[in-house]
Amino acid sequence: MTDTTTAAPVPSSQPKGAPAGAPASAPPSFLGALEIDIRFLGMIGALAVIWIAFDFLANGTFLTPRNLWNLSVQSSSIAVMSTGMVLVIVMRHIDLSVGSILGVTGMIMAVFQVNYLLPAFGFNHPAVMILTLAAGIGVGAAIGALHGFVIAYLGVPAFIVTLGGLLVWRGAAWAVAEGKTIPLVDDNFKLLGGGADGSxxxxxxxxxxxxxxxxxxxxxxxxxxxxxxxxxxxxxxxxxxxxxxxxxxxxxxxxxxxxxxxxxxxxxxxxxxxxxxxxxxxxxxxxxxxAVPVLVAVAVGIVMTFITTRTRFGRYVFAIGGNPEAAELAGINTKRVTLAVFALMGALAAIGAAISTARLNSATNAQGTLDELYVIAAAVIGGTSLSGGSGTIAGAMVGALVMQSLQSGMVLMRVDTPYQNIVVGIVLVFAVWIDTVYRKRIK
Known part of the structure; x- marks a missing residue:
C-alpha cells in the first residue's frame, strides 16, 4: 500500500486559473483587474482635455460632427505611417524620410496614373486604382528596403541615412514632374481621400x-x-x-x-x-x-497590431529593441529584420501617400513636408520609447489623433502656421520628457 498526497486546495483569493499551490495574492485594484495601461488611459484623458479646451476656445466649433469627421480623415495618413514608425523606434532607429517618401510615391502614383494607366485602360477602369496602389506601395517598399540595406549591411546610422533620404526623395518628388502639380483622374482612387463619395x-x-x-x-x-x-x-x-x-x-x-x-x-x-x-x-x-481613409487606417492598425503581437517577426523586432546583442546571440538575423522593418515603413508611407493624394485630388512636390515630425511625435506621444523595446500600435494611432487635434484646434483659433510648429515642437519634447521620467520610475 502506497501513501498518496493531494495538493492543498487553492485559496479563494488566488486568481482562477493559477497553478495549484501558488501563493495567494492580494485582490487587484480596479485598473489592475481591467489590465489597462495607465499611460494609454492618461493619453485618452489628455485627448479629452484637448478637445474640451479647444471647443471652449473656438466658441463651440471643435466638438461638432463636421469638425470631428474632418479630423478623423486628416489623421488617417499620419496614423498609417505612425504604425510603422513604432517598429522603427522600437528597434532603436529613427526614420526622418517618411514625409519625403510620401511626397515622391504620391507623385509617382499620380504620374503613372495620368500618363500610362489612363491611356491604356480609360477612365475609371478598376485596374487603374489597383495598379496605381501597387506601383506606389512597391516603390515605397523599395525605397525603405534601400534605407534598411544601407543601415543594416553597410553600418551607416539610421539618422544619417534617413536624413539623406529626406533630401534625396524630396528632390526626386520635384524631378518626377519637374515641379508641376499632377491632378488625379480616376474617381475610384479618389475614394481613398474621403469626401461625400469616399464615405x-x-x-x-x-x-x-x-x-x-x-x-x-x-x-x-x-x-x-x-x-x-x-x-x-x-x-x-x-x-x-x-x-x-x-x-x-x-x-x-x-x-x-x-x-x-x-x-x-x-x-x-x-x-x-x-x-x-x-x-x-x-x-x-x-x-x-x-470615411474610406479612416477605415483604411483602422485596417492597417489591426494588421500591424497582429504583426507585432502574434507573429515571430514582431517578437524579433521587440527582442532586438530590448537587447540587440542578446537577440543576435539568440540566432535572430538582426540585419534582415532591420531591412524588413524599413521596407515596411516605406510601404506604409506609400499608403499614406495614396490617402493624402486622393484627399487633395492631386500630387505636389511639397506634399508630406514636415510629416516626419508628426509621425515621430505621434509614436512617441503614443508611448513608444526612444530607448527601444517598448511601444504599441494603438497608442501611436491615438498619438496621431492627438497631434492632428492640436493642429485642427489651432486652425480653428486662427493661429499662424509658425506658431503651430512651435506648439508641436514643445509637445514632442514634453512627451519625451514624460517617457524619460516614466522609465526611471519603473526601474
Missing part, C-alpha cells in the same frame, strides 16, 4: 459598428481561452464585461458621430436627383458615415 453612409456604418463589436467580444473570449489553455491568471468576469462594453461603447459613439454629419442640402438634392430618389417636403438628410 460609406449611415447603413453600412452601422454594419461596420456591429461587426466591430462582435470582433471585440470574440477577441476577449479567445484571449480568455488562451489564458485558460496555458494556465495563466484570468481576469475577473466583470472586468471582461467592462472591457468589452467600453470598446463597444466607443464604437457606437464614433458611429453616431460620423452619422450625425450630413450632406449639405444642395449636395443632398443633387445626389437624390442623380440616384432617382424622391425628395420629401422637409428635405433629405444623408449621412456621410465612416
Amino acid at each position: 460609406i453612409g449611415a447603413t453600412w456604418s452601422w454594419v461596420v459598428a456591429i461587426v466591430a463589436c462582435v470582433a471585440i467580444a470574440a477577441a476577449a473570449v479567445q484571449a480568455r481561452r488562451q489564458r485558460q489553455r496555458f494556465h495563466f491568471p484570468l481576469k475577473p468576469v466583470w472586468a471582461e464585461i467592462v472591457t468589452v462594453a467600453a470598446g463597444c461603447l466607443a464604437v457606437v459613439a464614433a458611429t453616431l458621430m460620423v452619422n450625425a454629419y450630413t450632406l449639405p442640402a444642395v449636395l443632398a438634392r443633387r445626389y437624390a436627383e442623380s440616384a432617382g430618389i424622391a425628395i420629401p417636403p422637409e428635405g433629405l438628410s444623408i449621412s456621410f458615415g465612416y
Whole structure:
C-alpha cells in the first residue's frame, strides 16, 4: 500500500486559473483587474482635455460632427505611417524620410496614373486604382528596403541615412514632374481621400459598428481561452464585461458621430436627383458615415497590431529593441529584420501617400513636408520609447489623433502656421520628457 498526497486546495483569493499551490495574492485594484495601461488611459484623458479646451476656445466649433469627421480623415495618413514608425523606434532607429517618401510615391502614383494607366485602360477602369496602389506601395517598399540595406549591411546610422533620404526623395518628388502639380483622374482612387463619395453612409456604418463589436467580444473570449489553455491568471468576469462594453461603447459613439454629419442640402438634392430618389417636403438628410481613409487606417492598425503581437517577426523586432546583442546571440538575423522593418515603413508611407493624394485630388512636390515630425511625435506621444523595446500600435494611432487635434484646434483659433510648429515642437519634447521620467520610475 502506497501513501498518496493531494495538493492543498487553492485559496479563494488566488486568481482562477493559477497553478495549484501558488501563493495567494492580494485582490487587484480596479485598473489592475481591467489590465489597462495607465499611460494609454492618461493619453485618452489628455485627448479629452484637448478637445474640451479647444471647443471652449473656438466658441463651440471643435466638438461638432463636421469638425470631428474632418479630423478623423486628416489623421488617417499620419496614423498609417505612425504604425510603422513604432517598429522603427522600437528597434532603436529613427526614420526622418517618411514625409519625403510620401511626397515622391504620391507623385509617382499620380504620374503613372495620368500618363500610362489612363491611356491604356480609360477612365475609371478598376485596374487603374489597383495598379496605381501597387506601383506606389512597391516603390515605397523599395525605397525603405534601400534605407534598411544601407543601415543594416553597410553600418551607416539610421539618422544619417534617413536624413539623406529626406533630401534625396524630396528632390526626386520635384524631378518626377519637374515641379508641376499632377491632378488625379480616376474617381475610384479618389475614394481613398474621403469626401461625400469616399464615405460609406449611415447603413453600412452601422454594419461596420456591429461587426466591430462582435470582433471585440470574440477577441476577449479567445484571449480568455488562451489564458485558460496555458494556465495563466484570468481576469475577473466583470472586468471582461467592462472591457468589452467600453470598446463597444466607443464604437457606437464614433458611429453616431460620423452619422450625425450630413450632406449639405444642395449636395443632398443633387445626389437624390442623380440616384432617382424622391425628395420629401422637409428635405433629405444623408449621412456621410465612416470615411474610406479612416477605415483604411483602422485596417492597417489591426494588421500591424497582429504583426507585432502574434507573429515571430514582431517578437524579433521587440527582442532586438530590448537587447540587440542578446537577440543576435539568440540566432535572430538582426540585419534582415532591420531591412524588413524599413521596407515596411516605406510601404506604409506609400499608403499614406495614396490617402493624402486622393484627399487633395492631386500630387505636389511639397506634399508630406514636415510629416516626419508628426509621425515621430505621434509614436512617441503614443508611448513608444526612444530607448527601444517598448511601444504599441494603438497608442501611436491615438498619438496621431492627438497631434492632428492640436493642429485642427489651432486652425480653428486662427493661429499662424509658425506658431503651430512651435506648439508641436514643445509637445514632442514634453512627451519625451514624460517617457524619460516614466522609465526611471519603473526601474
